[in-house]
Amino acid sequence: MKYKRILLKLSGESLMGDKQYGIDNERVKQYAEDIKAVHDKGLEIAIVIGGGNIFRGLSAEKSGMDRAQADYMGMLATVINSMALQDALEKVGIKTRLLTAIKMEQICEPFIRRRAVRHLEKGRVVIFGAGTGNPYFTTDSAAALRAIEIKADAVLKGTRVDGIYTADPEKDPSATKYDEISFREVYAKGLNVMDMTAFTLCEENQVPIIVFDMNKHGNFMKIANGEAIGTLVK
Numbered sequence: 398m399k400y401k402r403i404l405l406k407l408s409g410e411s412l413m414g415d416k417q418y419g420i421d422n423e424r425v426k427q428y429a430e431d432i433k434a435v436h437d438k439g440l441e442i443a444i445v446i447g448g449g450n451i452f453r454g455l456s457a458e459k460s461g462m463d464r465a466q467a468d469y470m471g472m473l474a475t476v477i478n479s480m481a482l483q484d485a486l487e488k489v490g491i492k493t494r495l496l497t498a499i500k501m502e503q504i505c506e507p508f509i510r511r512r513a514v515r516h517l518e519k520g521r522v523v524i525f526g527a528g529t530g531n532p533y534f535t536t537d538s539a540a541a542l543r544a545i546e547i548k549a550d551a552v553l554k555g556t557r558v559d560g561i562y563t564a565d566p567e568k569d570p571s572a573t574k575y576d577e578i579s580f581r582e583v584y585a586k587g588l589n590v591m592d593m594t595a596f597t598l599c600e601e602n603q604v605p606i607i608v609f610d611m612n613k614h615g616n617f618m619k620i621a622n623g624e625a626i627g628t629l630v631k
């Protein structure tokens with residue numbers, strides 16, 4: 398394995414699979430199997446999962462809702478996704494712990510940095526739910542923040558695009574992919590695959606980011622082995 402400890406960011410939207418909303422069980426199962434294969438090789442894995450398949454604060458604000466209220470709803474959506482992933486991981490035999498930034502003591506532990514690190518050292522997959530616990534942030538920023546806190550070697554952003562493109566590939570079919578790009582170039586070109594707060598946090602703390610297509614079975618293993626299949630930001 399190329400790394401000892403990584404932070405895997407999973408997209409909430411990707412969890413929908415071919416559905417228009419919610420959680421596709423087959424997709425969650427595929428993620429769990431891919432994560433197990435890498436975990437079995439001894440990599441310490443922490444996960445942050447988005448909530449875009451259920452609720453996004455920014456979209457709700459556009460429909461007239463108070464932004465902070467909507468953001469808290471978005472954070473709760475990430476907990477639902479985290480619980481679905483936790484269930485799927487346990488079904489394939491992985492020990493997990495779900496730690497949330499908003500206390501929900503009947504269902505999971507509160508986020509305590511030292512406990513998270515201890516869980517990882519003991520070989521448990523740790524899922525961080527409820528983002529940063531603060532409105533006006535995203536789960537990309539939560540992923541960057543937690544990665545720094547647990548001293549992860551990299552943020553692996555597993556999403557539905559296979560890397561960072563010169564423009565959004567879902568809107569511009571002529572866009573071309575970068576194999577590697579600097580943080581400075583990402584800012585200068587305004588590449589929106591992740592939010593800028595997340596990029597800045599990683600740059601300031603020397604945590605590289607790799608963007609890759611998590612929906613293709615086996616890709617997570619390739620990335621964990623150091624194969625250059627996505628886009629490396631450093």
Ligand SMILES: Nc1ncnc2c1ncn2[C@@H]1O[C@H](COP(=O)(O)OP(=O)(O)OP(=O)(O)O)[C@@H](O)[C@H]1O
Binds near residue numbers: 448449557561590
């Ligand atoms: N320059 C770019 N290169 C690659 N992807 C880009 C770029 N600009 C925008 N994107 C978009 O970034 C998105 C990244 O996917 P992802 O599903 O992680 O988004 P997300 O909104 O963070 O998901 P969620 O909130 O559900 O976790 C894709 O939809 C892709 O089209």
Ligand SMILES: O=c1ccn([C@@H]2O[C@H](COP(=O)(O)O)[C@@H](O)[C@H]2O)c(=O)[nH]1
Binds near residue numbers: 534
């Ligand atoms: O730290 C955070 C993380 C998330 N939110 C809210 O949750 C939703 C879903 O997260 P995505 O990153 O968009 O998947 C997000 O739209 C925010 O409303 C938050 O407030 N703080």
